[in-house]
Amino acid sequence: MALLKKTYFVTGTDTEVGKTFISCAILAKAAEQKLVTGALKPVAAGCQFVDGELHNEDAIALQAHCNLPLPYxxxxxxxxxxxxxxxxxxxxxxxxxxxxxxEGFARGAMMTPADLWLVEGAGGWLVPLNPRETLADLAVALDTPVIVVVAVRLGCINHALLTVAAIRARGLAVAGWVANCPGENDLQHSANPALLENIATLKSLMGAPLLGQVPQCDTPVQAAQYLDLVPLWH
Structure with missing residues (x-):
């Protein structure tokens, strides 16, 4: 496949919605398609010392699933x-x-050629960085389309629609969204009677491609089989 040179900002409808897990699944899917991938987590809170340096488990996961040999x-x-x-x-x-x-850190890193770069935010779309700026401002500065990870649970429709409205209000495109369904082994026979109805409602209202419905998976590589990234390549 020819070099695509695609960059996407990954956000979620809240914290703990599986944003990193889905980002890693996207990287795994792209790797299956023989694409060169890189990933960034410009700011991460919740780190532990590893060999005298603070490391974050989400950033470590991204490092493991992108195939550019990027330093932590x-x-x-x-x-x-x-x-x-x-x-x-x-x-x-x-x-x-x-x-x-x-932005400077991200642009410097992305000078390394790759087919796909993912820039993962922290928490949801409007997480503050300081009294005047949020992570949304970083996505705007990078001028990247956005992938939205939606944890399909009670309240997800409101959270998802508010998120995409806020993204579009900043002039950015919603490139696609992923319905992440942790705890669900079989989406067709879920114990949640409204699961598929919630997803169908979101499909009709999001105004962006659904990149996949992901049930409970042990690894991002397993989750990758539920993703369709074709809409991202256009």
């Missing part, structure tokens, strides 16, 4: 210790988060 510090240039809102974690560590700095 390239993938996650800003690592914050506490697992709290990034702007609060940064304040407690005496650091200042700025979109211009994060």
């Amino acid at each position: 510090q390239t993938i996650n240039p800003v690592a914050l210790k506490e697992a709290i809102a990034p702007h609060i974690a940064a304040q407690r560590e005496g650091k200042q988060l700025q979109v211009s700095r994060l």
Whole structure:
């Protein structure tokens, strides 16, 4: 396949919706298609010391599933210790988060050629970085289409529609969305009687391609089989 040079910002409808897991599944699917992939987590809160440096488990997962040999510090240039809102974690560590700095890190990394780059946010779309800027501002600065990860559970329709409305209000395209269904082994025979109806409602209202309905999977490679990335290549 010819070099695609596609870049997407990955956001979620909330924290803990499986954003990293789905990002890794997308990378795995792209790798199956013989594409060169890179991934970034510009800012991560909730890190532990590994060999004297702060590392985040989400960034480590992205590093494991992209096939460019990227150093950890390239993938996650800003690592914050506490697992709290990034702007609060940064304040407690005496650091200042700025979109211009994060954009510089990302653009520098993405000078390395790849078919697909994923830039994963932290939490949801409007997570603050400082009193004036949010992670949405980073996506705008990078001018990338957005992939939305939706955890299909009670309240997901409202959360998803608010998220895509906010993305479009900033002038960015919603390239696609993924219905992530953790805890569901069989989507056709779910214990949640409204699961498929919720997904159908979102399909009719999101105004963007559904890239996949992902049940409970042990690994991102398993989850990749439920994804269709063709809409991203156009």
